[in-house]
Amino acid sequence: MTEAQVSGSRARTRGAIVEAAIDVLGRNPAASLGDIATAADVGRTTLHRYFADRADLLRAVGAEAGARLDRATVQARMAEGTGASAVHRLCQEYFDLGSLLSIIFNESLLAADPSWAGPAGCDPDFAAMVERGHRDASIDPELPADWVQSLIWSQLYAGWAYLRDNGASRHEVLRLVLRTVDGAIAVRTT
Structure with a gap:
């Protein structure tokens, strides 16, 4: 060989x-x-x-999580379209991370890697996407970027918990997550 x-x-x-x-x-x-x-x-x-040891394996899992999150973020094309359409695409890409989301949500698993930042913090590209949504009237201007980010992560968590606990199809759960996020960030007319 x-x-x-x-x-x-x-x-x-x-x-x-x-x-x-x-x-x-x-x-x-x-x-x-x-x-x-x-x-x-x-x-x-x-x-x-x-x-x-387990910590060594978890560091590798953390590195893979970071790489997959980065790829999903790129595939979501956050700089394209309205702010809300970019948020929608980002939710779809992140939802497709599957089991990795459960690990990301269970931060104690990734605590073995001190460099793991996880989904916390609002990076400039995400903030720019939300600000674009404020300007194009597709995202409620009263919602700051870090709030929108927390909303996305909480709905992804809720979606994966619902999928695990209720046996619903991935397609149906993704539809529910997207509907919830889209409605939550929409500009209020009243």
Whole structure:
């Protein structure tokens, strides 16, 4: 086997472990490393070859969470269209993060990585999107950007909890989340 093949194989195994951790921890934050190894279809020894301990694995999950959030944010095209249409797209992209949302909402899992900032704080691009919505009259001007951001995260959390607890379809729950967010940020006519 060539060195490139070994590196590719190692990267795939590492990726499979991180993906399994996202899936398993998204359903059960208290899951053991053995549960994650089983889901990744590797032995515990193999898991420990890649991640010395749970904190090491959670740092990798945190890095993956950050990368996926960044990709979802780019795919939402926050600088395009009305502010409200950009918020709508952002909710759709974030909702599609799936099990990773459960991990993001359970901040104690990501506390192992001090660099993890999670969804807290309002970045300038998000603030600009909301301000654009204020100017184009698609977002209520009485709602500050950090409020809109908190609203989005709370509705995504509510959506995933509803999905988990009620067995509704992802499509239906996303529709409910979008309807709620769209209504909450809309300009009041009275």
